Amino acid sequence: MTQPLLEVKDLVMRFGGLRAVNQVSLDVQEGQIVSLIGPNGAGKTTVFNCISGFYKPSAGEVIFKGKPMHRLPGHLIARHGMVRTFQNIRLFKEMTVLENLLVAQHMQAERNLLKGLLNLTGYQSKEQELEDRSAEWLERVNLIEFANREAGTLAYGQQRRLEIARCMVTQPTLLMLDEPAAGLNPQETQDLDQLIMELRDKYKVTLLLIEHDMKLVMGISDQIVVINQGAPLAKGTPAEILGNQDVIKAYLGEE
Amino acid sequence: MPKKPLFANLTSAFFAAGLTLFLGASVMGLRLNSEGITLGVELASTQTFVELGLAGLLVFLFQLFRDHLPKLSSNTSAKLAIPSFLRTDKQQRLWLMLTLGALLLFPFTTGRSNIDLATLVLIYIMLAIGLNIVVGLAGLLDLGYVGFYAVGAYTYGLLYTYFGFSFWQALPVAGLFAAITGWLLGYPVLRLRGDYLAIVTLGFGEIIRLLLNNLTELTGGPNGVSRIPKPTLFGLEFSRRGDNTFHEFFGIAYDPVHRVIFLYILALLLVILSIYVVRRLIRMPIGRAWEALREDEIACRSLGMSPTNIKLSAFTIGATFAGFAGAFFATRQSFISPESFAFIESAIILAIVVLGGMGSQLGVVLAAIAMVLLPELAREFNEYRMLLFGLMMVLMMIWRPQGLLPAKRPHRELKTTNAEVK
Secondary structure, eight states, rough: OOHHHHHEEEEEEEEEEEEEEEEEEEOOOOOOOEEEEEEEEEEETHHHHHHHHOOOOOOEEEEEEEEETTSOHHHHHHTEEEEOOOOSOOOOOHHHHHHHEEEEOOOOOOOOOHHHHHTTTHHHHHHHHHHHHHHHHHHHTOOGTTTTTTTGGOHHHHHHHHHHHHHHHOOOOOEEEEEETTOOOOOHHHHHHHHHHHHHTTTTTTEEEEEEOOHHHHOOOOOEEETTTEEEEEEEEEHHTTOOOOHHHHHHOOO | OOOOTTTTTTTHHHHHHHHHHHHHHHHSEEEEEEETEEEEEEEHHHHHHHHHHHHHHHHHHHHHHHHOOOOOSSSOOOOOOOGGGOSSSHHHHHHHHHHHHHHHHHHHHSSSHHHHHHHHHHHHHHHHHHHHHIISSSSSSSSTHHHHHHHHHHHHHHHHHHOOHHHHHHHHHHHHHHHHHHHHTTTTTTTHHHHHHHHHHHHHHHHHHHHHOOOHHOOOGGGOBBBOOOOBBBBBSSSSSSSSSSSHHOOOOOOHHHHHOOOOHHHHHHHHHHHHHHHHHHHSHHHHHHHHHHHHHHHHHHOOOHHHHHHHHHHHHHHHHHHHHHHHHHHHSOOGGGGOOOHHHHHHHHHHHHHHHOOOOHHOOOOOHHHHHHHTGGGGGGGGHHHHHHHHHHHHHHHHOSSSSOOEEEEOOOOOOOOOOO
């Protein structure tokens, strides 16, 4: 096996006396879809926050592309190509849909003030490039007709799609989705299913997701990691997880 | 909306009327009289009390029936429709040119005091445009903005006093110093948000004023800096006597109004330049990042943007405009003292930004005109100026909480290719 794209080793996160995450380890191989599941309050989002740098883990290591990430602030981690969405969608609500995608490409943009103020050709072509990439993704997630609408006025499912598009315009290597199917209707969930597969197969993005929708998880995941009360419970392919007694116990309780 | 019963507001109407009577009676109903060397309190005339009673009754009736009065305007969806003569780009450009022409001709058609007043308006527009970056775009509530204004003004004042800098030499330095001050203030307040940020910036503005007041040896303390020279036009001075004066060069009679007009045009050019620069900034990556920061700091970080750099850039660039405005203020007044940079100035500039509509350029310009002109026009009501100021704010918040002209989102046409995404 080659070196995994993302390697989390013995991650611990304490809040005062509470161990929200206890010795969680997981590997994400390049080109895979890995799902993190567990009952409510198991610490899935905390793991996400530790990996993406929004929390500083109390102990443990996060290695991404062979480099340690666990000491870096969130925005520097994102610049390495690891971006995420949020459980409770975080769009720039008063900006237009298109602006949301443009601002996401801030790091690729021509940020030289003078070039921008003088509207030099180098600046113009760079802006055009950002706009074209935004348009491509808006078309992919079926939001092109709403390009000039304020993001906050979109329907819930559209906002979820926009958040994924906003991550994708940054051209990430690893995309982390925190409950992407929450609040979606069955049709939208199916579309999401397809989108996620396409992200992996066509755009060569590796995905790590937190999800509650078991049908979605079992259908698309290459690997599943189960955690319960902050501690790792099981790891394996969907088939292995479905047959795991511990997992069934954690979800359904003992007989 | 379901109709409320007629007397649903009875309690609040009584309360409002009672409050009016109480406040009115304490402010206007008692009078201090000097009897020899002591002061005596006596009641005002009966007429005052009758008027007070009527005022109370009016408030009572208004509060009682306010739900049944015809609505002034709906305050959520209030959006000004663009008038028909301003629809196309061509028409807009035409009107812009006409307005500019009118603004350039204006000083030649009116008297000295009006030009002076217009110059003052322009200074406030420049200040408000700068503060709009920090408050309106980046969403960082800054109550100490006047501090940067003071830095700009004193930079010119002191550079002239100690090193004999001219206005044109000092102007870029003033902008630079204000920018550095903005950057320095940015650092300690990086972690603060909302109310806490407002308090610290408020303190910062006061620190600058107190420093200027107490560094007597350097700044002249409360006596300020005086005899700051006026700017020159390519070396031509606007004075009666001198080696190289404007009126001699052009062979016209000396008229002190020339200088006033020159200052006005200079301010106008500075304002136009500021508006242009900020207009570009808003559409540039940095402007988008400011707005994104205002909307959601966490999302910004998740996309690789550094909130630190974005905040610092907003403070720095915002302060630069105040620095330019300050240097111009110094040259216009010829005299500056710490008193000119009190907190009330920050409050007025902030009021302009809020009244105009956060982030909206044209709104800010209109609000600056209103905020500076109204008190001047209402000079006879001098005693009640602050009262009118407060009344205007309250009415604005009821009628248009989003400001005179709320910022419009830029509209961009996309090429819909339908091409396969690569």
